[in-house]
Amino acid sequence: xxxxxxxxxxxxxxxxxxxxxxxxxxxxxxxxxxxxxxxxxxxxxxxxxxxxxxxxxxxxxxxxxxxxxxxxxxxxxxxxxxxxxxxxxxxxxxxxxxxxxxxxxxxxxxxxxxxxxxxxxxxxxxxxxxxxxxxxxxxxxxxxxxxxxxxxxxxxxxxxxxxxxxxxxxxxxxxxxxxxxxxxxxxxxxxxxxxxxxxxxxxxxxxxxxxxxxxxxxxxxxxxxxxxxxxxxxxxxxxxxxxxxxxxxxxxxxxxxxxxxxxxxxxxxxxxxxxxxxxxxxxxxxxxxxxxxxxxxxxxxxx
Ligand SMILES: C[S@@+](CC[C@H](N)C(=O)[O-])C[C@H]1O[C@@H](n2cnc3c(N)ncnc32)[C@H](O)[C@@H]1O
Numbered sequence: 001x002x003x004x005x006x007x008x009x010x011x012x013x014x015x016x017x018x019x020x021x022x023x024x025x026x027x028x029x030x031x032x033x034x035x036x037x038x039x040x041x042x043x044x045x046x047x048x049x050x051x052x053x054x055x056x057x058x059x060x061x062x063x064x065x066x067x068x069x070x071x072x073x074x075x076x077x078x079x080x081x082x083x084x085x086x087x088x089x090x091x092x093x094x095x096x097x098x099x100x101x102x103x104x105x106x107x108x109x110x111x112x113x114x115x116x117x118x119x120x121x122x123x124x125x126x127x128x129x130x131x132x133x134x135x136x137x138x139x140x141x142x143x144x145x146x147x148x149x150x151x152x153x154x155x156x157x158x159x160x161x162x163x164x165x166x167x168x169x170x171x172x173x174x175x176x177x178x179x180x181x182x183x184x185x186x187x188x189x190x191x192x193x194x195x196x197x198x199x200x201x202x203x204x205x206x207x208x209x210x211x212x213x214x215x216x217x218x219x220x221x222x223x224x225x226x227x228x229x230x231x232x233x234x235x236x237x238x239x240x241x242x243x244x245x246x247x248x249x250x251x252x253x254x255x256x257x258x259x260x261x262x263x264x265x266x267x268x269x270x271x272x273x274x275x276x277x278x279x280x281x282x283x284x285x286x287x288x289x290x291x292x293x294x295x296x297x298x299x300x301x302x303x
Contacts, residue, residue: 044088050243051082058236065244070251073098088246096251101165109139112200116144119226119282119299120196127151128195131221133187134158134202136165138175145176153177154194158184165252185210186217197222203229203269204241204261211264215272223302224281225273231285231296232263266296273300 054062067075077094080086116125125148132140135155144150157168159181172179182188184206197218203211218225232238242261266285273280282299 045085046246047078047088047091047243048082048086050239051078054236058240061237062240062243065240066247069244069248070095070099089250092247092250095247099251101252105137105139109137109143112140112198113143113147115200115228115297116196116198116226119284119297120224122148124195124224125150129192130154131156131191131194131197132177133197133199133218134205135198135200136168138172138177141175141177152194154191155179156182156187158182185213187214187221189220191221193221193223196224196226199225199227199229201229203227203264207262208264212272219273219277219302225278225300225302226297227269227300228295228297229269230263231266231287231294233265237294238263266298269296269298277303279303 051059051062063075063078066078074095078091081091081094125144128144128148128150129152130144130150131154133156135157138153138155141150141153144153153176155168155172155177157164157179168179206214230241232241238261241263245261266283270280270283278300280298281301283297285296286294
């Protein structure tokens with residue numbers, strides 16, 4: 001359907017505006033989730049309203065995020081859609097038409113391997129047993145297997161709580177990397193001790209209550225832990241992050257997706273590892289608003 005024929009359907013609905021500024025990050029997500037499931041996405045204008053109200057460095061950052069995550073064409077779609085008063089599903093669907101999950105997977109896997117190389121180094125990676133907690137694909141495994149002969153690459157993920165980008169059981173059945181569902185709260189006791197447990201962009205999906213229990217159970221199964229996540233302490237940046245997820249999850253799953261998103265500071269994550277038992281061997285905390293990849297990486301070693 002052309003933009004013009006769809007255009008007649010767009011009407012800005014006052015009720016679809018969520019005033020994110022009045023509420024904190026956790027509430028923002030809860031509100032968004034409730035809102036989506038109580039409304040039809042054809043009637044929501046979260047992206048449009050956000051772009052209209054956001055200013056200055058935040059606006060630049062929003063468009064930089066769209067460009068880096070979804071490509072230049074997505075920026076054009078967004079600008080076009082905003083001029084025409086498009087709703088959320090229209091924008092997500094148009095972006096999805098030109099988006100490749102496979103290409104994104106490869107970029108993400110390369111990034112993950114680079115992170116492991118940079119923060120742990122080849123000696124630790126050689127022949128390592130690795131757990132990718134909250135992993136979704138086996139591409140990093142392919143690279144690590146060829147380069148470092150990794151012995152084990154075990155992916156654990158949680159069923160149902162999140163819209164996965166693909167059928168994980170099917171994907172992993174055809175790969176050498178092992179895959180298992182777990183309850184998302186505690187690692188099963190019968191798992192071995194891994195050289196490395198990695199959590200890449202996962203902790204922001206876990207509630208504060210579950211995160212502590214999960215990390216406690218993880219400590220029994222890891223020599224090194226590497227955690228990377230977003231370093232966001234600001235409401236508007238959080239809002240940008242929620243919108244990015246919303247677009248991403250909607251385009252990759254084809255369903256209306258409103259993710260659960262918390263923000264934890266690097267300091268909070270570090271506080272979950274007692275210095276009596278764990279040493280922080282590396283950390284990198286990026287606080288620059290200008291940098292889209294504003295994130296932290298923490299590497300801990302069991303004493
Ligand atoms: C943004 S994706 C990141 C995927 C992958 N780690 C990567 O870097 O490409 C977040 C993933 O975290 C998973 N997740 C959410 N809660 C989890 C939990 N409690 N335990 C493990 N994984 C979880 C989701 O199912 C999803 O696959």
